[in-house]
Structure formats: C-alpha cells, structure tokens
Amino acid sequence: MSIERQAIENLATLARIAIDDNRIKEISQQLGSVLDLVDQLQAADTSGLDNVANPTQESQRLREDKVSETDQREAFQAIAPDTEGGLFLVPKVID
Amino acid sequence: MHNLTIAELVEGLKNKAFSSTEVTQYLLTRIKSLDTEFNAIITVTEAEALKAAQAADQRLAQGDAPALCGVPLVHKDIFCTHGVRTSCGSKMLDNFIPPYNATVIENFQHSGAVMLGKSNMDEFAMGSSNETSFYGPVKNPWSTDCVPGGSSGGSAAAVAARLAPGATATDTGGSIRQPAALCGVTGLKPTYGRVSRWGMIAFASSLDQGGPMARTAEDCALLLNCMASYDSKDSTSVDRSTPDYSAHLNASLKGLRIGVPKEYFSEGLDPDTEQAVRAALTHYENQGAQLIEISLPNTALSVPAYYVIAPAEASANLSRFDGVRYGYRCDNPQDLQDLYCRTRAEGFGEEVQRRILIGTYCLSAGYYDAYYGKAQQVRQLIKQDFVNAFEKVDLIMGPTCPSPAFKFGSKGNDPVAMYLEDIYTISTNLAGLPGMSVPCGVVEGKPVGLQIIGNYFDEARMLNAAHQYQQVTDWHKLAPEGIQ
Numbered sequence: 001m002s003i004e005r006q007a008i009e010n011l012a013t014l015a016r017i018a019i020d021d022n023r024i025k026e027i028s029q030q031l032g033s034v035l036d037l038v039d040q041l042q043a044a045d046t047s048g049l050d051n052v053a054n055p056t057q058e059s060q061r062l063r064e065d066k067v068s069e070t071d072q073r074e075a076f077q078a079i080a081p082d083t084e085g086g087l088f089l090v091p092k093v094i095d
Numbered sequence: 096m097h098n099l100t101i102a103e104l105v106e107g108l109k110n111k112a113f114s115s116t117e118v119t120q121y122l123l124t125r126i127k128s129l130d131t132e133f134n135a136i137i138t139v140t141e142a143e144a145l146k147a148a149q150a151a152d153q154r155l156a157q158g159d160a161p162a163l164c165g166v167p168l169v170h171k172d173i174f175c176t177h178g179v180r181t182s183c184g185s186k187m188l189d190n191f192i193p194p195y196n197a198t199v200i201e202n203f204q205h206s207g208a209v210m211l212g213k214s215n216m217d218e219f220a221m222g223s224s225n226e227t228s229f230y231g232p233v234k235n236p237w238s239t240d241c242v243p244g245g246s247s248g249g250s251a252a253a254v255a256a257r258l259a260p261g262a263t264a265t266d267t268g269g270s271i272r273q274p275a276a277l278c279g280v281t282g283l284k285p286t287y288g289r290v291s292r293w294g295m296i297a298f299a300s301s302l303d304q305g306g307p308m309a310r311t312a313e314d315c316a317l318l319l320n321c322m323a324s325y326d327s328k329d330s331t332s333v334d335r336s337t338p339d340y341s342a343h344l345n346a347s348l349k350g351l352r353i354g355v356p357k358e359y360f361s362e363g364l365d366p367d368t369e370q371a372v373r374a375a376l377t378h379y380e381n382q383g384a385q386l387i388e389i390s391l392p393n394t395a396l397s398v399p400a401y402y403v404i405a406p407a408e409a410s411a412n413l414s415r416f417d418g419v420r421y422g423y424r425c426d427n428p429q430d431l432q433d434l435y436c437r438t439r440a441e442g443f444g445e446e447v448q449r450r451i452l453i454g455t456y457c458l459s460a461g462y463y464d465a466y467y468g469k470a471q472q473v474r475q476l477i478k479q480d481f482v483n484a485f486e487k488v489d490l491i492m493g494p495t496c497p498s499p500a501f502k503f504g505s506k507g508n509d510p511v512a513m514y515l516e517d518i519y520t521i522s523t524n525l526a527g528l529p530g531m532s533v534p535c536g537v538v539e540g541k542p543v544g545l546q547i548i549g550n551y552f553d554e555a556r557m558l559n560a561a562h563q564y565q566q567v568t569d570w571h572k573l574a575p576e577g578i579q
Binding site for chain 2: 008011012014015016017018019026027030031033034035036037038039040041042044046049050051052053054055056058060061063072075076078079080081082088090091092093
C-alpha cells in the first residue's frame with residue numbers, strides 16, 4: 001500500500017510533527033509497508049467478539065475525588081523550559 | 096566478585112564476607128573500565144550509589160537489613176528516579192530530571208538495594224535492537240558487532256557483562272525476553288498489572304509491564320519479590336497479595352504438563368535455535384514433565400494486531416511531549432503550532448515518529464473501527480488461544496526469538512523486518528500473560544533463549560521450572576569471551 005503525499009501531510013499535522021518535504025517519500029513507503037502488515041487483520045473473523053482494552057479484563061478502579069498530593073508547583077516548574085510567575089510560558093497565541 | 100549472583104551477594108553481605116560499599120565500588124570501577132565498549136549505561140550514579148551503599152552497610156551492621164540490602168542494581172532509564180536524569184533513550188528527555196520516583200524504584204529503595212546507574216534502551220522502548228537510542232546503540236557483550244536486542248538492551252548487556260548482578264527492565268512486545276535471550280541472561284515479564292507502572296514512562300499502556308533481569312531464575316524471584324506490589328496510583332495494578340516467588344523454586348517438576356505450540360516451531364525459526372530449544376524440552380521430560388503438542392492458531396495475527404494497538408496507544412501517550420512543561424523545546428518557536436511541531440520533530444527519533452504517525456493513522460476519523468477496533472477484537476482471539484491451551488497444560492514453552500543476535504544495520508530500512516523479531520513474544524503481551532526467557536544454548540558463539548509462558552499470576556511456577564532447569568544445565572553460567 002502506498003500513502004499519498006497529502007495523507008502524510010495531514011497525519012503530520014494531526015500528530016504535531018514537522019516533516020521535511022524530502023522525507024515524505026520514504027515515510028510514505030515505510031508506513032505503507034507497516035499498513036500492508038496490519039491489513040492481515042482484515043481476514044480474521046471477529047464477528048461477535050468484544051474489544052479487549054485491558055488484557056486481564058479487570059475493571060478500572062475509581063478513587064474518591066479528594067486531594068491526595070501536596071502542591072509541588074515549584075518542583076515541577078523548575079524543570080520546565082520557560083515559566084513566569086508560576087505559569088508555563090508559550091509563544092503568544094492571541095494578538 | 097562480579098560473578099556473584101544476587102542470592103550469593105545477599106548471603107555474603109549478611110555474613111560480612113564483604114560490605115556493600117566494597118561491592119558497589121568494585122562494580123562502579125568495572126562499569127568505568129568496561130562500559131566504554133558496551134554503552135550499556137546512560138547515566139552512572141556514583142555518588143548516590145556510594146551513599147546508599149554506606150547506609151546499607153549501617154543497616155547490615157545493625158542487623159535490621161531488608162531483603163536486598165546493599166545489593167547493587169541497574170535500572171532501565173524508563174523508570175523515573177528522583178533527582179537523577181531519566182531520558183527514556185530520547186533527546187526529548189535528555190534534560191529531564193524527575194521530581195519523583197517510580198513505584199518500582201521506591202520498592203527497591205525500601206528493600207535497601209543500591210542503584211549503580213540507568214541503563215540504555217531503545218528510544219521510548221520502541222525497538223528490538225537498541226539501535227534507536229539517542230545515546231547510541233548498546234553492543235552485545237557476546238559479539239560486539241551484534242545487537243543486544245531491545246528495548247531493554249542496556250539492562251541485558253549490563254547483566255551479561257557482569258557490570259551488575261541484576262537489572263530492571265520493561266516489556267511491551269518482548270523487550271525483556273528478547274534482549275535476555277540475545278545476551279544470555281534470565282528475564283521475566285510478569286502478568287499485566289502485577290508490577291506498578293506508576294512512574295514508568297508510558298509506551299503502550301495496555302501492554303507495558305516492568306520485570307526483572309538477572310543471571311539466574313533464583314535471582315529473578317528475589318527481584319520480583321521486591322518489584323511486584325499493589326499500587327493504588329496505577330489504576331491497572333492488580334489488587335492481590337504478592338506471593339513469595341522464592342518459596343517454590345525447588346518443587347519437583349514431576350507431572351508438569353508443558354504445552355509445545357506447533358506454530359512456534361514453523362517457518363522462520365533458525366534450525367540450530369530450534370535444536371537448542373528441543374534439547375531443553377528433553378531436559379524437562381527427563382525431570383518428569385510431560386510434553387504436549389498444542390496449537391495457538393492465531394499466532395500469525397499477533398504481530399499485525401500489535402502494530403496497530405502499540406502505535407495507537409503510543410501516539411496518545413506521547414502527545415504529552417509538547418515542549419511546554421518539561422523536556423526538550425525547540426529554539427525560537429514562531430508560534431504555538433511551530434513550538435509543538437518542531438519540538439516533536441527535533442526531539443523524537445525516526446522510529447518514534449514513525450510509530451506516532453502509524454498510531455495517528457489507525458486512530459483517525461474513518462479508520463478507527465477498521466484498525467484499532469479490529470485489532471482489539473483480534474486480541475480476544477489471541478487471548479482465547481491461550482485460555483484454551485491452559486485448560487490442558489500448566490506451562491507453554493518454545494523459542495524466545497527466531498534466531499540469535501543479528502548484526503547492526505542488518506534489518507535495513509524496512510521496519511517490518513525488525514517487527515518480525517518479536518513474533519514469539521508479542522502474543523503474551525496482547526493476552527496479558529507472564530513470559531520469561533532462560534538461556535538454553537549457544538549458536539554461532541551467541542546465546543539463545545527458551546521461552547516459558549505461564550498462566551495469569553503463575554510466575555512462581557515459571558520460576559520453579561526455570562530454576563529446576565538451571566540446576567541441571569550450565570547455559571546460564573556461561574559468560575561472554577573476555578568477561579570471565
């Protein structure tokens with residue numbers, strides 16, 4: 001299977017990964033090769049089967065909605081690329 | 096001293112034959128002199144190790160030492176360590192110093208173990224050869240032009256090269272068992288939910304499971320005793336008590352029913368590897384076990400199902416790496432989109448990007464049911480194969496990998512060639528079952544592994560079977576040339 005240039009560009013946008021033009025052909029071939037592999041699934045008869053999200057099928061536990069951690073904002077922000085006044089900084093979004 | 100097992104170290108430390116400081120200093124020196132060749136360790140934590148060893152020696156002197164007090168170990172660089180860089184083998188986290196410990200790390204600290212360093216791995220655990228690490232590939236101590244396997248290649252190579260007696264590792268599709276097989280060590284992937292995933296950097300959350308690597312099954316039992324715990328901070332952690340995995344190591348194998356799946360001995364299996372595995376099975380027969388041919392008819396669907404589910408979950412998990420809160424950020428972003436897109440293009444390596452793109456494709460509008468939904472249904476088929484088999488047998492055995500360690504670069508540019516390396520290991524992750532690899536022979540001067548698959552939460556029986564095999568064989572004692 002080959003994937004069209006536009007589809008790769010769309011995927012790159014959805015995944016928020018900048019992809020150089022000169023890499024698109026190679027990525028298209030490699031993704032096509034993986035999709036050929038996973039297309040073998042279509043031949044399997046899975047009618048009436050449940051989707052398995054958790055292999056041991058244990059139900060996910062819920063916990064009470066109460067504070068269980070102390071505030072560690074300073075420790076967490078100490079490792080951030082850019083902060084100011086307790087906030088994480090990103091480039092200006094609104095003019 | 097580097098040939099001592101964990102069990103022997105525990106004994107020697109308790110009897111004051113040597114101190115933890117002595118062992119720790121010895122292994123740190125050994126890492127410094129040997130690891131320039133193997134590249135198994137990303138970060139050596141010398142100061143922390145010596146401090147922990149001194150504290151362990153005090154506790155040993157006072158006589159209140161916990162189970163692994165003073166035992167030096169290496170931790171895969173996927174487990175968050177408070178104050179120690181945790182890179183996950185990626186440029187994205189090259190500057191990431193976690194403000195907390197993973198539960199597994201906490202467990203080892205409570206147990207008195209000493210951390211020597213953080214081991215190399217495929218980037219975000221995506222790979223079967225350790226070639227995708229940002230820190231360069233790990234070399235297989237048995238043959239340095241060959242891969243150590245992956246993704247836990249650094250842990251496996253460290254144990255094989257006697258840089259550490261044991262290591263932690265993680266397994267999403269074979270990442271404990273395959274490198275254990277290729278490096279000639281013993282490794283165990285527990286039942287999904289047995290070991291806490293909290294603080295273990297996520298790849299594919301419904302498949303990821305941490306586990307131990309060491310040179311013997313007896314040592315793996317000691318490590319698993321410490322690693323396995325119920326953890327309320329991991330919503331998929333299983334709330335049941337942890338047995339003493341060392342308690343049944345010496346049980347007799349008489350009457351043990353071993354299933355031998357015919358699909359694991361078909362086309363693609365190297366004949367010499369097959370011979371080594373068959374010889375191991377004969378050992379089990381000689382110890383009173385019964386071999387029963389079984390079928391796992393949907394085995395061939397496991398690789399395609401995995402390469403939908405794992406990338407889909409990875410694409411969601413890795414969306415957190417956005418250059419805002421921690422980790423890598425690109426220089427001079429023009430706007431927010433540019434910040435995200437360039438940070439991720441520059442911070443992630445090619446294989447990680449490829450898997451994120453595949454996962455994004457499989458989850459995108461119009462494709463979700465055909466790919467992700469279908470793969471989850473096929474997962475049910477694969478699981479049912481095992482459930483049926485375990486009605487007739489106690490354990491399942493076969494090869495861990497189709498062949499011994501391959502040369503760097505030999506899988507070329509086609510990702511699918513590398514993905515097929517995990518053909519025998521992936522289905523246990525999809526089913527959530529425990530699996531282990533035990534050294535069972537040497538082919539072309541390189542080790543091969545016997546895979547032992549158990550029923551849910553039956554790790555003690557697997558360890559018993561592996562330990563009994565290691566009582567009558569010496570494969571696990573062999574060291575790579577120049578390492579003795």
